Amino acid sequence: MSGPRHRRTVLAASAATVTAALIAAAAATGTAGAAPAASAAPTGAGAVKLSASQRAELIRTADARTAATAKSLRLGAKERLVVRDVVKDADGTTHTRYERTYDGLPVLGGDLVVQRAADGRTEDVTKATTAAITVPDTVAAASAAGAEKTALRAAKAAGGEQADADKAPRKVIWAATGKPVLAYETVVGGFQEDGTPSRLHVITDADTGKKLYEFQAVVNATGTGNSEYSGKVPLTTEKSGSHYVLKDASRGGHVTYNLKNKGSEEDYLDVPKWRYYDADNVWGNGSPANGQTAAVDAHYGAAQTWDYYKKVLGRNGIKNNGKAAPSRVHFGNEYVNAFWDDDCFCMTYGDGEGNRNPLTSLDVAAHEMSHGLTSATARLNYSGESGGLNEATSDIFGSAVEFYAKNTKDVGDYLIGEKIDINGDGTPLRYMDKPSKDGLSYDYWKRGIGADDPHFTSGPANHFFYLLAEGSGRKVINGVTYNSPTVDGRTVKGIGRDKAVKIWYKALTSYMTSTTNYAQARTATLKAAKALHGENSTEYKAVNNAWAAINVK
Incomplete structure (x- = not known):
């Protein structure tokens, strides 16, 4: 998330190698660009909420039959499957994510998802690559x-x-x-x-x-308490002796830390000693000059995002395992950025230029936490078209959480980073209704788009989501005026934000892989719409129309 091109590294994601930050060539999948198989009714519906033991049992079951699964997929003799996650739908359909190894070596870009019906039949397979995994030998000539x-x-x-x-x-x-x-x-x-x-x-x-x-x-990006951006907000804290600490046991044990404007690698990794303590459990004063204020915003943002994941999406934390990722504020000195990092499994925020505008607003916090969600699910590579889809995913959930919070000081909108003033002129970092308004992002998909920065190539996916949720043309939402165009002038009717988000979430968690590009994202969201609403539904047709409106057909 950022302003000028040279500083657009704010609101970022971490993209770990075999899994998955805001200022900043995909491979084909097995179902690229293809329409899902015909069906008159929903085949899956929404994912069910699984207890830790239920999820563990599904993973154990899938793990026990990896050899049989590999054989059914006609994988090579040297290939093995490793179960990473299982999602189960209400009708019994399961979506199992696998990583691959070859002769004991990890296969990067070899991930795949197998969809099975309740009776065990394989219904669909989505691969990060369709290439046969084979090499002449595994002896390296180079050192x-x-x-x-x-x-x-x-x-x-x-x-x-x-x-x-x-x-x-x-x-x-x-x-x-x-x-x-x-x-x-x-x-x-x-x-x-x-x-x-x-x-x-x-x-x-x-x-x-x-x-x-x-x-x-x-990859770059950008506490009750008196916050800078969201007003007076409730914070869940924990009593520790005669003091309170910014720890939320009700949300997976989330803790907000104070890095005290340190930026060394030691301080970056060694965070337990930097906890926030307070005697009266009243945090911050609304001013960035008070060191607790940024912590209030970050703690509040993490709580709202956790609640949105759980109450709306049925997901129990980033990894769906009930464990929270910590937040860390005051990173570096005048650091104009925020980022997610898989290594520490945490969100980290700088204080902005002059240490006056911490990058801790609600949509930024949700954006960063959602990079963790992508890393825990599809692991969209942070490069090429999949990089744009990775960034857009965080913008989509960042906006959704902002609407969900119903905060009167920071109302829901389709503007990204509008509170942190990263550009210095009061304008947002990104616009979802017409991404090109930032002067850098793309409104529509075009060939070769993957060569640019993911923060700009996220534009078409952000535009698709806005059109799917709200439709094209002029409208006013929560006092903000939008006027969303389409590539060919067609009129697109929206299906509502809640349905649009759930379709994207299901596509991300059930059908996308590390190398998913725009054409494959279209296929994934059509599959998701079909599973949730049926192929002949208004929602399915709206997904198709919204993609066509941004030149993905």
Whole structure:
């Protein structure tokens, strides 16, 4: 989330290598661009809420039959499946996510989702790649030391500071961008050019030493208490001796930490000693000059997002396991950013220019937390078209949480980051009804769009969501005027925000994979609409129309 192009690294995501930040070439899937099979009625409906033991049992059952599943999918003799998650629908349909290994090596870009009916029949399979996973051998001609040097050069070329390999390079099969090859994956730590912690993943060919791909796994973005952006809000805290601490046991044990404007790697990783304590349980005063104020906003934002996930989407936390991710405020000095990081499983916020505008507004907090959601589910690669879909997913849920909160100081809207004034002129960071109003984002999909920054290529998906929820043309919502165009002038009728969000959520959690592109996102949302409402439903037709309106057909 950001203003000028050179600083657009705010509101970001973490995209861990085999799973998944705001200022900033996908591979084909097995069902790219194809319409779902015909059916007259919904085949799945919404996901049911599973207890921890129920989810664990589904995972155990799926794990016990991975060999049989691999055989039914006609995987090679050296391939194995590893169960990552299982989602179950009300009619008994299950959606099981798998990672793959080849001869014991992780296959990056080899993830897939298998959809089974209640009677166990396989109904659908969505693959991150359709390529056969095979390589001549798994003996590397190039050295791991050489791969590490290449990765360090890549990090320094990107403006990284204090670059150092977090671990020794590991051998993998790289399958995310075409023909599978034996490769090394090296993760380089340190800091990005703007001070954001770095987790740069560099993929190098294990035979030639040539760099094949790189992506940043800490991708930029942007407490009761007296908040800066949401007014006076209730906070759930915990009594600790004679003081209170910003810990929310009712929401997975969420804790908000104070990094005290530190930015070193030690402070970045060692957070338990930085807890907030208060004697009277009244936090902040609404001014950024008070160190508790930013914590109030972050704590409140995390609580609202948790509640939205649970009460609206039926999801018990980011990983659906009842455990919260911590929030950390006051990162760095005048740090104009916020980010999600898989390594610490946490959201981190800077204080903005002059330490006057902490990037802790409600939609930003929900945006960051939702990067964790994407990482826990589809793990959309933060590059190419899937990177744009990753960013848009966080914008979609960020906006949805803002509407859900019904906060009179920060009303729901389809503007992203409108409270944090990242541009310095009072304008939002992004506009969902017409993304190009920010001067950088795309309104419509076009060939080659994946080569640009994910913060700009998120535009078409944001536009699709707005059209699906609200429709095209001029309208006023909560005092904000919108006028959403379509690529060919067609009129699109919306189905309402709640239905639109649930369709996107189901598509993300049941049908998208790490390499999903725009055409495949269309297929995934059509499948989701069919499962929730039926193929002949108004909602299914609206999904199709909204994609066509942004030039995805």
